[in-house]
Amino acid sequence: MIIEIGHFALILALLVAAVQSTIPLMGAARREAGMMAVGKTAAITQFVLIALAFATLVHAYVTSDFSVINVVDNSHSDKPLLYKITGVWGNHEGSMVLWVFMLALCGAAVAVFGANLPPPLKARVLAVQGMIGVGFLLFILLTSNPFQRVLPAPADGQGLNPILQDPGLAFHPPFLYLGYVGFSVSFSFAVAALIEGRVDAAWGRWVRPWALFSWCALAIGIAMGSWWAYYTLGWGGWWYWDPVENASFMPWLVGTALIHSAIVVEKRDALKSWTILLAILTFSLSLVGTFLVRSGVLTSVHAFAVDPARGTFILLLLLVVIGGSLTLYAWRAPALKAGGLFAPISREGALVLNNLLLTTGAATVFVGTLYPLFLDAVGGPKLSVGFPFFNRSFVPLMVPMLIAVAVGPLMAWKRGDLGGAMQRLWAALVVVIIGVVGALVVTEGSYVLALLGIGLAAWVAIAALLEWTERVRLFRTTLADSLRRALHLPRSAYGMTIAHIGLAITVAGISASAFETERIEIVAPGHDIAIGGYVLRLNGVGKVQGANFTADDAKIVVTHDGKDVGEMHPERRFFPLQQQTTSETAIRTNFFSDLYVALGDPDGRGGWTLRVYLKPLVPWIWLGAVIMAGGGIVSLSDRRWRVGAATRAKGAHALGIAPGE
């Protein structure tokens, strides 16, 4: 009964979404306040209905209702409660419900918090959100219904893929979807602006927090996925350029471009049609990211079950959403009034450069992901694109980007002074060059690229700090004055500094992976394996019984320079239901390096394969991503995003503090 309520709620949500996508739009065209107000009610109702549907599905999973096919296929009564819940989105149908749930949540958030939006803009934004909702609710109800019953109900379920039974992967999709779906709001704003034919600074002020929020969620989602791959797959790798990874990385790259170009719209009233295009592209790539892997066009280790009917529907949906918005763009964007002019060497110019490099980077990833299949489709030779392609195409694009990241914030709007900016950065340049050259001499030139990468990271970090000292006039005025300036600096300025330092930390972590050492050996109990000053003694391998698995649990005593450091317990888990083995690695981290141990196969004579890695700075990769997202959140807390910000911002001007970025 409960599950039917969920199904019914989802059908009702579709009808409400249909209302939401038409009535407010007509109201906005006729300037009728009553019809425009329908948008708010409909968005909130749609959210409540989808939340109800999602809750019934969660209920079916928690109570192990095996009369529902979706639960049978993806759950099992022995599964821990956490994975019963996360199993809801560990499959195609359930993850789609989570997706529309978040979509409706975003729509409702615009409806509730958008009180100070001009009513026609708000009505149109909500209408576009409603249209997206209609498309995806139809998709769920017609091709991917999670509420289907099965009779007679089987005694137990088939269980969730053991790989998905992991806290990291359990929470990776919600963040990723929050990021993907959050970009729907900037998309809706872009489409609404195209319909209105007007983009102004207020529009930029509205789009940017949404893009920023989605960008943060996506950054966290990607970092979680990468971290999960790192500690689960047992080979110490953290990025594989897999199509699904690339699919989440592309909207993040274009989204990064978007949050930067939206600044230009807000501050300088320029780059409008470009920002609109970026908003459309970011969400389009999010859609491609969510759906391409479900459509049967691409193969991936992450792929959900393939179904041609779904593929056709997805393709039509993409055609309508992306094709429709791009048509609207081609039609209306040329009419947008161009805003403030600027010289090539200026803050705007630097942001344009950043945009170009980021979008080109996203384009290379796109080509690398689809080109092999494209050639295959036209009957050409089959090519393999892996690390070599991405390392040679994507990485070199990021080098000028990192150089520019340091310089851009020091330039003035409209007309910057490159010489002046470099003058303020010369200390950083000298420090970095001496450091890199010194390290090259010490290592006899064997880690050129890694050291260059770390040098670039240091360059970005030092420049970010210098820019901050510049703003607070440290040492150039009294300390009290600097402190006063530091306290009054807008949060968005701090957000930028923090995010850029986070980027530097991630780049350093990635570059330092060249310094890792690994040992892969067969070790008998009582024997040692030594790596970089650590000695690991295998004391033995025992059996452990888990809730729905049995595990070989290795007990390894670690000493460093003779001092006891502690014990490590890498495991190999065997899930009898799925006949599948997963590895649980053991990782000791001190934030500067990871000692990473994975337990491999037994050799049959009492020995076990142990894979031991010493990975300097690897935790920085994710730490940096979290700091980047943190910078985004600090920027989001900036007072000017909040209700009534405009009036208070005027007060800040009177105090003589530039609204910063």
Place this chain on the structure above:
Amino acid sequence: MRRLLYLLPLALFLVIAGYFAATLRSGRDPQALPSAMIDKPMPAIDLAALDNGARVTSSSFAGQVVLINFFASWCVPCREEQPLLLRLKTENTVPVIGIAYKDKPQDTQRFLTQLGDPFQRIGLDQEGQLALNFGVYGVPETYVIGKDGRIRYRQISVITPEIWEETILPLIKKLAAS
């Protein structure tokens, strides 16, 4: 002219969408990759050897059943099938010719030192030209070559113990007996 520029994103998107549609309509199962090379003579091999010895050529193992395994040190799944390949060597089941795909020789050497060397000979395909001739989709990929030098089977991705026991081993036995 300026208007055309604004049409560019749409035009690009339509091209990509057209390609997606073509892929979908072709009805091919993306999991089952086409194997146009099956039963065709294998492309000629002539590669520099990792050990700097004589070149690795197809004539050097003509008349034998062999496995040709494309691998790379940067390829994570390759490590997974290494134990199985090592077993083939110790049990002397079938010679395996390794082709180091788009990899630096020193990286390949490091990979083999760490994980063991299951190969009879190792050819260096640094440019990926041979892989192109074979139609390699990605590494690891393994081809079973009959005594007549024709490709009889193509294994995309890792050879799992099941695939080995159920498909490849019986095929090798059959090919060796013929």
